[in-house]
Amino acid sequence: MARLIAGMGTSHVPGVGAAMDNGKTHEDYWIELFKGFEPIRDWHAKNVPDVNIIVFNDHATSMTLNHYSTFMMGVAEQFQPADEGWGPRKVPVVEGHPELAWHLVENLILDEFDMAVTADFDVDHGLTVPLSIAYDQPDAWPTKVIPLCVNVIQYPQPTALRCFKLGQAIRRAVDSFPEDITVGIWGTGGLSHQLGGERAGVVNPDFDKRFLDNLVSNPMANASLTHTDFIREAGAEGIEMIMWNVMRGALDEDVREVYRLYHIPVSATAYGAIILENS
Amino acid sequence: MTSRDYDDVPGTYVLDSRSYRKGYHLNMFCMSLNKAECREEFARDERAYLEKFPMTAEQRQAVLDRDYIRLLQLGANVYYTFKIVSHDRQPPQVMYGKMSVPPMSFDEFQEMMINGGRPIDGNRSKGES
Numbered sequence: 001m002a003r004l005i006a007g008m009g010t011s012h013v014p015g016v017g018a019a020m021d022n023g024k025t026h027e028d029y030w031i032e033l034f035k036g037f038e039p040i041r042d043w044h045a046k047n048v049p050d051v052n053i054i055v056f057n058d059h060a061t062s063m064t065l066n067h068y069s070t071f072m073m074g075v076a077e078q079f080q081p082a083d084e085g086w087g088p089r090k091v092p093v094v095e096g097h098p099e100l101a102w103h104l105v106e107n108l109i110l111d112e113f114d115m116a117v118t119a120d121f122d123v124d125h126g127l128t129v130p131l132s133i134a135y136d137q138p139d140a141w142p143t144k145v146i147p148l149c150v151n152v153i154q155y156p157q158p159t160a161l162r163c164f165k166l167g168q169a170i171r172r173a174v175d176s177f178p179e180d181i182t183v184g185i186w187g188t189g190g191l192s193h194q195l196g197g198e199r200a201g202v203v204n205p206d207f208d209k210r211f212l213d214n215l216v217s218n219p220m221a222n223a224s225l226t227h228t229d230f231i232r233e234a235g236a237e238g239i240e241m242i243m244w245n246v247m248r249g250a251l252d253e254d255v256r257e258v259y260r261l262y263h264i265p266v267s268a269t270a271y272g273a274i275i276l277e278n279s
Numbered sequence: 280m281t282s283r284d285y286d287d288v289p290g291t292y293v294l295d296s297r298s299y300r301k302g303y304h305l306n307m308f309c310m311s312l313n314k315a316e317c318r319e320e321f322a323r324d325e326r327a328y329l330e331k332f333p334m335t336a337e338q339r340q341a342v343l344d345r346d347y348i349r350l351l352q353l354g355a356n357v358y359y360t361f362k363i364v365s366h367d368r369q370p371p372q373v374m375y376g377k378m379s380v381p382p383m384s385f386d387e388f389q390e391m392m393i394n395g396g397r398p399i400d401g402n403r404s405k406g407e408s
Binding site: 155204267 | 356
């Protein structure tokens with residue numbers, strides 16, 4: 001049977017990918033952050049699952065106002081890095097896992113989580129930057145990937161509680177997959193940041209620390225946050241943190257925190273990462 | 280019942296049904312810049328390219344002026360206005376700085392972030408800002 005081994009939360013700031021793609025990681029601005037990535041990469045080198053479910057959002061790249069899904073699963077064999085306005089990132093093609101992806105879709109819908117499905121979706125920095133953070137610059141990504149795209153841009157986004165429950169349903173579906181494979185799940189985005197408006201640049205370390213602490217030991221506290229809690233306290237774009245709830249919902253009730261990283265700033269964002277193992 | 284209590288958060292533009300409808304064509308113009316051939320066409324003649332989208336004159340002018348805060352007021356969402364910033368080959372901090380009150384240069388915005396970012400205290404509610 002499939003076994004879900006661990007979860008990671010990480011911000012997906014496009015500047016991190018750009019710094020790597022343009023060879024700037026040794027510049028003063030980046031050096032401390034990339035030093036903080038070393039334990040993440042060491043852990044991932046020792047814990048390579050067969051497939052990672054990556055919970056991310058599209059940033060006006062492959063999905064736009066004329067057709068927007070709340071939850072969408074990628075069932076293709078491959079996903080190409082997207083052109084977001086400055087040409088596609090020169091990173092490996094993302095290999096899908098259609099068997100598990102379809103198993104998830106079928107089980108989630110029968111479990112009353114009505115997933116949209118795509119077989120044609122270019123993936124933007126929301127998905128490729130976390131891969132770069134975990135795996136650096138390989139010729140090919142070491143795992144298959146199932147993209148799970150969440151609407152965090154158009155109000156009303158799914159609630160924080162709904163995201164947590166989706167994670168729980170994903171876990172039930174993974175546990176029932178008959179093949180003997182290992183699975184990881186990543187929640188991406190956040191932490192506190194606001195990119196638009198006169199308040200751009202607002203961050204909230206106290207809110208972020210509480211969110212990370214609760215993620216480990218009291219995840220229902222994060223699941224009870226409202227849209228306006230996020231917008232007010234974590235910035236309009238901080239609502240991306242609901243995607244970490246999907247990851248957390250898929251893990252055991254008791255988890256072991258392996259590593260945590262927090263760094264301000266990355267562009268206009270409070271960068272956060274955490275690795276949680278099922279205990 | 281949909282709650283709009285986020286309207287109380289200062290300096291913040293949420294993409295909801297109101298801005299969706301107001302900014303639909305403006306955002307779709309921005310989105311078109313994901314395609315290299317559209318970026319080239321826009322670069323050749325910005326005014327002519329903007330005419331292809333059924334936007335208001337005010338929205339077109341705000342694009343030409345790179346008046347980002349005005350664009351948000353006219354229904355644009357920041358993930359869409361990024362496409363203009365990318366087209367101009369500028370770092371996003373240029374846009375963040377221009378949206379600030381008073382406006383900041385790239386260096387000033389960068390320095391604010393390096394010093395810990397814009398403080399949340401005093402910026403939670405229109406009542407306190």
